[in-house]
Amino acid sequence: MDRFEHTPLPRDGHHIRLVRFRSVTQENSDEPLTLSLMTAKLSDQPVFNALSYEWGHSAACHEIIIDGRPFMIRENLYRFLRVLSRSAQNSLPCFTDAICINQEDLLERNAQVQAIGEVYSGAAKVLVWLGPSTKESDFIFDLCNDAASASADDAEVVDRVSNIDPNTEEGDALDTVYQKSYWTRLWIIQELFLARDAVVFCGEKSTLWSIFQNLSTSTKGHFVMGGWTGVDIALGSTPGGRHARSVLSELRVKEASQRKFLDQLLLQFGRAQCLDVRDRVFGLLGIAASRQPETNVQVDYSLSSAELFVRVLQTLPHELNIRSALEIFHILRLHHDLDVFSKRNGFLWNVPQDKEFRIAYxxxxxxxxxxDSFQEGGAQRFQLEFGLRQRSMVAHGVGPLNYVGPNDSCLVSDDESVHQNDSVFLLEGTNLVMIQHADEPTKDGPFEHEPLEKGAKYSRGMLCHSNDAVGVMEAARLLISALPVLPVLSHTDDCWVRFAEGQHYHVAHETWNMMQVVFALAHLGMRTEYWDRLE
Incomplete structure (x- = not known):
């Protein structure tokens, strides 16, 4: 029998396909799952449900019948559809991306994914599939359903859902539900955020989303002294459980005025899982606020990850947090494809240069x-003395900066005017430094060093480890290769900035175009193993 093939949709982006159940399958039956496909126009406000589930990594190995022809789907969707076919939700047509979008048609896929926010916000219900049940999930779902059927006067039953003690057996059961791999999937954030109503399924049991989302998001833990703040919390819940709690907490904020920009969402959720790394961007577009509509990212699967990153970079504010940009660079896993950004590759030189960013050191x-004994392309090595408060500030959340300490760090510079007592400013997330030349030596230490008058002289340098001869040589070579690309230090400005705690720190700024930012992220912000540990 010929396999099922999709009939093309109109290219206007306003039509979707919906699937209907034509058979009810029993729980342990081998009978085939039979469906039909229909086309609907979103502006006609069709009544349908939308499915939210994890694709999974298995191959499409289960056969279903669509309009009399075989079609292959993956294990997780197959299980969900069989449960739905015999549930109370089987009367309405459903939207499910794996069936309703022709995944082999790139143009259709672009248009459908661009409209996915409209699909999920327009669905009567979003039906959520957490996967097969366990005794722990059955317990939690029974608890939710008891609360759903309780009378308004039975406050104890209702409160039990939202006040589960994370340090009890009930808390362990809840953490098991939160560990479901469904919560690691990036697309669920948009799907659930936009849902008008939802029903959550786990195995044969289901419960209302309005009850489920009130489950406690507290984590079990205890306080220990020490650390940056003086008090740390040692969490007993699993990383997966904490991630699910973070997602659920974020989903409770739906007001448009509180929506976050795309870069903020990427930093918060961009490491969630998806089969295509570009979906880490596309899967958040439907809930992202816009800084400037003309720079909004559009779904386009013909773009490479590097090209998509440039589109995202265009949406970032003029006052660029270079560390945030570097993290987004790594979220798109571009640190595994750095050859794209080599000087011999034309990509870097084709990055638009019309947008400028102000970056801080x-x-x-x-x-x-x-x-004086070190020479590499005219570069000279200087020992670095860190200011105590500055060192603490930089060391906290330092990212790929390799070495922070008063005795083991140095820098290289090829500028002969660099000398002792010059001030050093670090571009966080990289080893690139800006050196401010002092008029006179200061006896009060770096923190008391006042900004020079307008027109102060600056040079560039590269931070490295004093006792790593190979690293020092590499830093010198990297600096020499970077100088022709980075802007000439003809003007910069510096100022004092105050921490909320009252501490001051000294920053310097300069202006880069977008190509220079991309170059710096690709060549100066490396340290692959650090970012891979965050996955």
Whole structure:
């Protein structure tokens, strides 16, 4: 029998396909699942449900029948459809992307994914599939359903859902539900955020989303002294359980005025799982606020991950947080394809240069003794002395900066005017530094060093480890290769910035175009193993 093939949809982006159940399958039956497909126009406000589930990594190995022809789907969707076919939700047609979108038609896929927010916000219900049940999930779902059927006067039953003690057996059962791999999937954030109503399924049991989302998001833990703040919380819940709690907490904020920008959503949820890394961007577009509509990212699966990153970079504010940009660079896993950004590759030189960003360097210390014996392309090595408060500030959440400490760090520069007591500013997330030349030596240390008058002289350098001869050589070579690409330090500005706690730190700014930002992220912000550990 010929396999099922999709009839093309109109290319206007306003039509979708919906699937209907034509048979009811018993729980342990081998009878085939029979469906039919229909086309609907979103502007006609069709009544339908939308499915939210995890695709999974298995191959499409289960056969269903659509309009009399065989079609292959993956294990997780197959299980969900069989449960739905005998549930109370089987009367309405459903939208499910694996069937309703022709995944082999790139143009259709672009248009349908672009409209996915409209689909899920227009659905009567979003039907959520957490996967097969366990005794722990059955317990939690029974608890939710008891609360749903309780009378308004039975406050104890209702409160039990939202006040589960994470340090009890009930808390362990809830954490098991939160560990379901469904919660690691990126697309669920948009699907559930936009849902008008939802029903959650786990095996044969289901419960209302309005009850489920009131489950406690508290984590079990205890306080221990120490750490950056003086008090840390040692969490007993699993990383997966904590991620699910984070997702559920975010879904409770639906007001448009509180929506986050795309880059903020990427930093919060971009490491969630999806089969195509580009979906880490496309899967959040439907709930992202817009800074400037003309720069909004559009769904386009013909773009490479590098090209998509440039589109995202265009949406970022003029006051660029370079560390955030670097994290988005790694969220798209571009650190595994750095050859794309090599100088011999034309991609870098084709990055638009019409947008400029103001980037900040943080003051970290002053230069001490220089090493005349080191020579690499005219570069000279200087020992670095960190200011105590500056060192703490930089070391906290330092990312790929390899070495922070008063005795083991140095920098290289090829500028002969660099000398002892010059101030050093670090571009966080990289090893690139800006060196501010001091008029006179200061005896009060780097924190008391006042900004120079307008027109102060600056040079570039690269931070490295004093006792790593190979690393010092590599830093010098990297600096020399970067200088022709980065802007000439003809003008910059510096100022004092105050922490909320009252501490001050010294920052310097300069302006880069987008190509220079991309170059810096690709060549100066490396350290692959650090970012891979975050996956």
């Amino acid at each position: 943080s003051h970290i210390g002053t230069l001490q003794a220089s090493d």
